[in-house]
Amino acid sequence: MNDLILSVHGLARSFNRRLVFKDLDFSVAAPGSLAITGKNGAGKSTLVKILAGIASPTKGRVTYTADGKAVDADALRERMGFVAPYLNLYEEFTAWENLAILGRIRTGTVPSAEQIGDTLRRVDLWQRRDDLVAGFSSGMKQRLKYAMAILDAPAILFLDEPTANLDADGIAIVETVVRDQQRHGILILATNDESEASWCRERIHLAGRGTDARP
Amino acid sequence: MNALTQTAALVAKDVRSELRTRYALNALLMFVITSVATILFALREDPASPEVLGGMFWVVVFFSAMSGLSRIFVSEEEKGTALTLQLIARPTVVYFGKLLFNCGLTLILTTAITVLYVLIFPQFTVQSVPIFAATVVLGSLGFASAATIIAAIIAKANTRGTLYPVLSFPILIPLLMTVMKSTARALAGEPLVSALGELQVLVSYVLIMTGGSFLLFDYVWKD
Ligand SMILES: Nc1ncnc2c1ncn2[C@@H]1O[C@H](COP(=O)(O)OP(=O)(O)OP(=O)(O)O)[C@@H](O)[C@H]1O
Ligand SMILES: [Mg+2]
Numbered sequence: 001m002n003d004l005i006l007s008v009h010g011l012a013r014s015f016n017r018r019l020v021f022k023d024l025d026f027s028v029a030a031p032g033s034l035a036i037t038g039k040n041g042a043g044k045s046t047l048v049k050i051l052a053g054i055a056s057p058t059k060g061r062v063t064y065t066a067d068g069k070a071v072d073a074d075a076l077r078e079r080m081g082f083v084a085p086y087l088n089l090y091e092e093f094t095a096w097e098n099l100a101i102l103g104r105i106r107t108g109t110v111p112s113a114e115q116i117g118d119t120l121r122r123v124d125l126w127q128r129r130d131d132l133v134a135g136f137s138s139g140m141k142q143r144l145k146y147a148m149a150i151l152d153a154p155a156i157l158f159l160d161e162p163t164a165n166l167d168a169d170g171i172a173i174v175e176t177v178v179r180d181q182q183r184h185g186i187l188i189l190a191t192n193d194e195s196e197a198s199w200c201r202e203r204i205h206l207a208g209r210g211t212d213a214r215p
Numbered sequence: 216m217n218a219l220t221q222t223a224a225l226v227a228k229d230v231r232s233e234l235r236t237r238y239a240l241n242a243l244l245m246f247v248i249t250s251v252a253t254i255l256f257a258l259r260e261d262p263a264s265p266e267v268l269g270g271m272f273w274v275v276v277f278f279s280a281m282s283g284l285s286r287i288f289v290s291e292e293e294k295g296t297a298l299t300l301q302l303i304a305r306p307t308v309v310y311f312g313k314l315l316f317n318c319g320l321t322l323i324l325t326t327a328i329t330v331l332y333v334l335i336f337p338q339f340t341v342q343s344v345p346i347f348a349a350t351v352v353l354g355s356l357g358f359a360s361a362a363t364i365i366a367a368i369i370a371k372a373n374t375r376g377t378l379y380p381v382l383s384f385p386i387l388i389p390l391l392m393t394v395m396k397s398t399a400r401a402l403a404g405e406p407l408v409s410a411l412g413e414l415q416v417l418v419s420y421v422l423i424m425t426g427g428s429f430l431l432f433d434y435v436w437k438d
Contacts, residue, residue, distance in 0.1 A: 054301045055438050074305050082302055088295035090228075092235045101231070104224040106303040108217040 001066045001079055001155045004030040004186055006051065011060035013046055020046050021206055024060065028202065030155065033178075033187035035197035038206030044190035045084070047206065048158050051188060052082055066155075076156070078107050081149030083142070084160035091134035095125050095144050098133060103151050111151060123147045123173055138165040143173070150177060156186040162196060175199070218308055225304060225312030229287070230319075238290060243283035243324050250275045251331050258336075265402040268332070268339045270395050275328055276358065277391060280321060284362035285379050287313050288370035297370070301436065310363070310432045314425065317359040317366075325355045342404025350401060350410070353417035354394040360421055361386050364428035367435045390420055 005027060012022035020043035028034045036044045049055035051062055053073055064071040089098045096116060103111040120126045123143040133141060142165045149157060162178070163171050178199050181187040191197055233239060254271050263271075291297040300309060329351060332339045341347045361383065369378045397413035 049298075052302065054298055077303065077305065080302070086295065087299045087302065089299065090232065090296060091294065092232050097231075101224065101228045102299070102303055105221055105228065105300075105308070108220040108224070 001071065001075075002030075003068075004064065004066045004071070004155050006156065006186060006188075007063050007065070008051070009060050009063070011047075011050065011057050011062065013043065013050060013055075013058045022059070024204075026204055028186050028188070030186045031183055033182040033189065033200040033202065035200035035203045036188065036190040036206065037192060037197050037203060039192060042206040044192070044206060045086070045160055048082075048084070048160050048188060048190050052080060052158050053077070064156075078152070079155040081152075081154035081157040082160075083145045083149045083162065084158070085164055086160075087145065089133055089141065089144055089148060092132065094130050094132055095120060095136075095147070096129045098144060099147060099151055102148055107152060115151065119147045119151050122150070124169065139167060139170055142166055143170060146173065146177060154181075154185060156188070157181045158188045158190075160190045162189060162191060163193070218305070221304060221308045222312045222315070225308060226315050226319075229312070229316040233316075233320075239283045239286045239320060240323075242286070243279050243320070244327065246279035246282055247275060247324065247328055247331065250278065251328070251335065255335055262338055263336075265338055265340065266399050268336055269398040269402050272328060272332060272339075272398060273354070273391055273394050276325055276354070277387065279324060279328075280358045280362055281379060281383055283324070284317050284320065284359065285366040285369065287317055287363065288366040292370040306433050306436050307429075309436065310367075310429055313367075314360060314363045314428075317363050318356055321355040321359040321362075322352070325351045339402070341401055343401045343407065343410075345407050346397060346405070346410045346414075347401035349414055350394055350397040350417070353414065353421060354390065354397075356421045357390045357394075357417060357424065358387070360424040360428060361390065364424070364431060364435070367428075367432060371435065371438075390417075393417055393420070 006029075007027040008024055011024035013020045024047070026034070036047055038044050046055065050057050053062070053076070064076055089102070093101060099116045099119065100111060103116070117126070120129050123146050125140060125143055125147065128136070128140065133144065136144065157177075159174075159178070162174050166174065178187060178189070182201065187200065189196065189200055197203060254275070288297070291300055304312075333341070365379065365383050365386065369382065372378055393413050393416045397410050397417070400410045400413070
């Protein structure tokens with residue numbers, strides 16, 4: 001999936017009568033990154049969910065192209081990573097099982113033991129690979145979400161509140177992931193933290209109603 | 216090809232999760248045992264006719280299926296994994312994965328009830344095994360496909376507990392009436408041809424329910 005481009009045209013979303021955002025137009029091309037900033041309730045999470053295809057916009061559309069051709073949702077899904085507080089993993093499975101099982105559901109092929117092992121080492125959960133996620137601390141769960149997101153080297157990676165619950169080492173891991181991702185693919189990061197937003201090359205600010213996009 | 220292995224992976228995930236948590240299985244089996252025991256106590260004095268027992272058989276299936284099968288989507292919603300699933304799997308894979316799992320669960324359920332019934336009630340004599348077997352299998356598939364789509368709908372609603380029986384009853388009335396009639400024929404020992412009408416209704420019910428649910432599922436599953 002080369003030269004992936006995400007484009008957004010006239011995007012709007014409202015809940016009942018309340019408008020969250022409208023008239024969003026922007027595009028991000030690989031390699032590249034976009035930070036979505038705004039206050040609590042500005043619509044950052046709503047926007048990333050729509051971009052990732054797990055929520056629908058009220059108006060407008062989100063399109064993906066690779067090598068100039070449209071990418072369908074199913075092909076994209078296999079090449080997408082997403083870390084967010086509202087995306088949980090299975091507590092009744094171990095860290096290893098989560099990656100093996102969810103990886104197989106995502107792509108149809110079982111990830112190799114090497115691939116799973118390397119990913120778990122990257123997020124520093126190797127020692128705890130056979131423990132149930134139910135017994136994980138919230139920071140460890142967040143690390144495992146990163147492992148799941150980067151397991152198949154995603155073409156596009158969405159991060160919502162990227163450093164939630166993470167310690168200094170965890171934040172360093174996130175910074176590496178962020179740097180790698182914007183070198184090879186697309187990174188979309190939603191945050192209200194200025195220093196996290198500065199990791200990205202471009203920025204869009206959601207001001208509650210309407211938007212004010214800054215390059 | 217890919218979609219098939221993904222569906223298989225989802226079913227395997229649900230089976231493993233179920234074996235580990237016993238969430239649905241325990242609820243189902245407890246329900247079966249208590250309701251069959253209640254029928255046994257109620258009918259102790261005067262032995263019931265096979266027709267009454269046949270009807271009771273499906274009453275037990277109805278209530279235990281309705282209590283256990285709704286878990287399939289509600290548990291994902293409660294654990295906060297529904298969005299994760301939506302992210303990694305296409306709706307078709309989710310629908311058929313969940314449907315297959317529910318079919319397996321319902322077949323285990325009806326088999327367990329059949330065994331209990333045969334052991335406990337001497338009047339429950341299945342004279343025509345082919346009719347009975349076909350009815351139980353098709354009836355199970357019917358219950359499973361209806362339960363799957365209703366579970367998907369109510370998982371998104373706030374009033375989960377009460378909505379399920381309310382929504383499911385009207386949808387299941389044609390199924391219940393048909394399986395009861397067909398079971399009565401099996402108990403009376405009628406030849407297979409006489410139940411052909413009912414079996415056709417059951418096959419149509421399963422196909423229509425599955426096809427309709429499949430079309431509806433995209434809208435239900437995505438916010
Ligand atoms: N399911 C929903 N039903 C109704 N309103 C919703 C729903 N989800 C979000 N909203 C509303 O949409 C607006 C944006 O919410 P969103 O979660 O996108 O904000 P956010 O920018 O991510 O905030 P935070 O910084 O707190 O994470 C809020 O006003 C919220 O109330
Ligand atoms: Mg948010």
